[in-house]
Amino acid sequence: ESRALAARLLDALRDAERALADAESRLGELDAVAGDGDHGIGMRRGVRAALTAAEDAADAGAGAQTLARLAAAGWAREAGGTSGALWGAMLGAAAARLDDEAGADPGALDAAVAAAADALGRIGGARPGDKTMLDAVVPFAEAFAAATGTPRGRWNAAADAARDAAAATSDLVARRGRSRTHGERSVGTPDPGAVSFALVVATLAPHLPG
Ligand code: ADP
Numbered sequence: 001e002s003r004a005l006a007a008r009l010l011d012a013l014r015d016a017e018r019a020l021a022d023a024e025s026r027l028g029e030l031d032a033v034a035g036d037g038d039h040g041i042g043m044r045r046g047v048r049a050a051l052t053a054a055e056d057a058a059d060a061g062a063g064a065q066t067l068a069r070l071a072a073a074g075w076a077r078e079a080g081g082t083s084g085a086l087w088g089a090m091l092g093a094a095a096a097r098l099d100d101e102a103g104a105d106p107g108a109l110d111a112a113v114a115a116a117a118d119a120l121g122r123i124g125g126a127r128p129g130d131k132t133m134l135d136a137v138v139p140f141a142e143a144f145a146a147a148t149g150t151p152r153g154r155w156n157a158a159a160d161a162a163r164d165a166a167a168a169t170s171d172l173v174a175r176r177g178r179s180r181t182h183g184e185r186s187v188g189t190p191d192p193g194a195v196s197f198a199l200v201v202a203t204l205a206p207h208l209p210g
Pocket residue numbers: 031035036037038039040042043080081082083084086120124125126131132133134176177178179191192193194
């Protein structure tokens with residue numbers, strides 16, 4: 001059961017890696033408007049390290065929790081930058097809700113999503129409206145909790161909410177992270193971390209049971 005879930009996670013990471021490779025230059029351009037332009041590079045480096053760690057774990061016969069935990073650690077270690085540390089923390093918090101023996105129980109996915117959003121707020125310290133990835137992550141977690149239906153249907157609804165929320169960060173003035181020093185310059189451009197979060201969750205939906 002847990003091995004089947006581990007295989008699913010590995011496939012999901014492969015899709016995320018492809019999506020972030022395709023988006024690398026666009027994410028860099030968004031980050032260059034008010035930040036330092038490295039968001040595409042950092043996300044790509046992070047997801048590749050996560051994928052490599054997950055492949056090694058799967059080869060070694062790891063269960064879902066170990067695979068996800070090692071992927072999270074790989075992301076945090078290799079990505080560099082603020083977003084890499086925060087992605088590692090989110091994935092690590094989600095991984096802690098998985099199991100190495102049983103498959104995912106019905107509540108595990110809900111717990112994992114809520115834990116990831118909590119970890120981001122706690123570790124990053126951003127508030128809603130600061131123009132960070134939190135402005136996509138919180139609407140995602142709220143929409144997922146509120147949605148009914150299959151896991152995939154609920155995830156799709158949440159991914160739509162994240163996409164709309166990421167687009168809406170365009171109107172905000174950055175108050176956190178590197179781009180706060182050029183906060184006014186960021187108006188008219190969405191937050192790169194919010195955009196990449198929305199992209200990643202959209203690619204994961206087909207991997208959920210539906
Ligand atoms: P860096 O800013 O170190 O170059 P990246 O460019 O990879 O890192 O990531 C920038 C993104 O990180 C921002 O667009 C924002 O979404 C996110 N971010 C920065 N600081 C925080 C924070 N305190 N809480 C949540 N997200 C943050």
